[in-house]
Amino acid sequence: MSDVSDTAERSPGIIGDVPSGRHRSRVLNRAGAIFLNQREASITLIAVLLFIYFWASGTTAFFSHGSFVNIAEYMGPYVIIGIGLVLVMVCGEIDLSIGFVWTLSPFIMHFFIDSGLPTVLAIVIAVLVCSLIGLLNGVVTTVFGVPSLITTLASGFLVFGYTLTISSAQQINLPAQSVHIGRWFGGEAWSEIIWASVLVLLFHVLLRRTRWGLYTVSVGGNMLGAREAGIKVNRIKIGNFMMASSLGALAGILEAFKNTIIDPSAGQLTVVLTGIAGAVIGGTAMLGGVGTMIGMWFGVLVLGELQDGFNLRGISSYKYLMIEGGAIIVFMIVNTYLSKLRGSGRLVGTSSTRSTPRLKTRQAMDQIGARPFRGE
């Protein structure tokens, strides 16, 4: 990275074409380059390596149906809130309240079922009501300029306090008439991960192939530039906060169906932090402009593999936390390193730039989301 002259020699330069010379294993290089150029590449690699690790280390139970169900059940809710977190993180914000919305939403659903609505309608209304929390988050953050970390921490407390008040901090059972239809919404082993994965695909298309996604990236990448291009920055941010809250609500409801109980101690901050971990090791930057739904899916898969694999090997949940923490740090170092390579064009094999050292640093920082130079 610091060796500038080296790169300058290797890369084709501003006007020049493909560097003359060796064609050695070009196809292989190109294939590798294309793969590694995808932001999802590093986390996919890690997910595969973990499977290999558990296979090689003889954890045979890891490859059983029960174990896969365990991973899938673990992943479902985190992937769903992960989608919301990627959305707000790509536009340069964060949402901590999402985990408390998760706690609240099944109570709201329960209320509407009690008042006579069919379950599906009650779910939809609960999700819509919870999107108003996102509206609050978005307006306070954009219009009043409160940092979203603070806004959503505060609204999270607010929502949690409200949940505890209306539930008297007591668990309640799912309404009897909803248990059957609940099999579609998390009651069956695979139903939640299927919902989550379909949503990931939909939101992947939203982020990559629609105006909304393009503007979300622009707002997170260069807010001033986006505003100057005439993009309604606040509208984009508020919309993403609303989607995040809705997804948090959906995750909470699916979890309630899975556990067949509505629990006021569900969700909260821990699930948000796990979701953030999944998003970040999946290649989403903390500071905006960069993020991937598919990468987040694999990020949560990696967390699921770790949890399931070490559980099967009899590692206690206390020790497991240490493993998880250490693993996240290692993955992030790998990610950052790969991003730097990607930024300097060494992985690309098709780079057309001769970078100045400063520019290279900036590229690398952009890739990982650090950005002291932006907005000068």
Add this chain to the structure above:
Amino acid sequence: MSTQSAEQFTQPTENDILRVEHISKRYGAVTALTDVSLRLERGEVLGLIGDNGAGKSTLIKIICGFQQPTSGRLILNGEEVSFSSVTQARAAGIDVVYQDLALVNQLTVYHNMFLNREPVRWPLLRNKVMRQQAQKHLDSMGIKTLKSVDVEVASLSGGQRQAIAVARSVFGNAKVLLLDEPLAAMGVKEGAMILDIVREVKERGISVIIIAHNYGQVLQVCDRVNLLQGGKITYDKYARDTSVEALTEMVVAEYRQALEERHRAAS
């Protein structure tokens, strides 16, 4: 302040696309521009030079609608206009290119070129159309330094980014283009590339105002040069009537005067 004799100013023509008349700008107690009048002929490249703090950037910001003047008026195509936002000015055909602010690093070149005017076949972006048109447009402007319009802007050099930003404004049908220090921090080769692009822009009949520090480069591409000193235009000559030496002399004289004043104040 240097003397303002009539010979230091060019005469207004029928062909002026933009006139700035007696613009002043104050920020509280600070006066950035005292009384600026400036004109831009249709299809010409005007170089705006001046010391740091002379008010060049303020003037550009006022013309492009980013800020509003304290007094004075703007006349575009013979009609008085006032802009309350950059978007309004852009709609009227005045566009500005800042060196680093304009582009979104994380988007591809073609997405940047189409930002906020993307073709859509609902709900999806028409990436293929954008890619083709962006490539065609860059080709037509003679911008050949890019390997592909598919790369992210983050991977481009300063000159390439500048080129893309200028191309985007031209693509957006700008009639008047303001370039704020397009040559800053750029090597000789990249600077030459930008100057080529400016010539291409001029050939398309677009009028350009360039802020620059390198007088040699300014005179290579500009038809006329204005010097901004202490919040006023103090010098206005066609490029053929001036030289790097003359411009340098003007600025050095300002320094000398400032030095003398300091000297006098100290004694």
